[in-house]
Amino acid sequence: MQISKSIKLYTHIIITIFFVNKVLASETFSKNLIIHENPKILSKVEFKNLNLQDVDLAKNKGKIMILNFWATWCAPCKKEMPSLDKLSLYFKEKIIIYPINMEKPNREKTIKFFKDLKIESLKIYFDPDFKLAKKFKMRGLPTTILIDKNGMEFGRIIGEFNFEDEKFKKILQGKI
Known part of the structure; x- marks a missing residue:
């Protein structure tokens, strides 16, 4: 009797862990992505x-723009840059x-x-006086600013990101 209760308990724990992992895994693409409820001027x-x-x-103005702030010494910047390049090819x-x-x-x-x-x-672009870092109140690299057709910031990505993610592409497609 005790063994069957233990088995049920362990089974329940395993199933719970599986579902929690499934939910968290489906949302990991967006952990660094912030879409503003009201775009910022x-x-x-x-x-x-x-x-x-x-x-x-x-x-x-009239086009979707992405500003990606990076540095050559930044390991996460180096890791995400190829996916940003592929995104550029995808949207031309x-x-x-x-x-x-x-x-x-x-x-x-x-x-x-x-x-x-x-x-x-x-x-390649530069911000030699770091004016944009101050303007956007950046706290680290990489940081990406998403700008809509009206020239307003509609989103921001803080930290490393996979720009090839299909959900992200759909967000951008919806803004075009």
């Missing part, structure tokens, strides 16, 4: 391209992706970083 957003010329996001001209290096501009080091990771479709 952005003031002027400017940074530099590879040649240190000004880039103004206002010129691309529908979404503009700006990977913005948060280090002092160093063309050679940054180009080597992209080359080593076999990044093919992304261009």
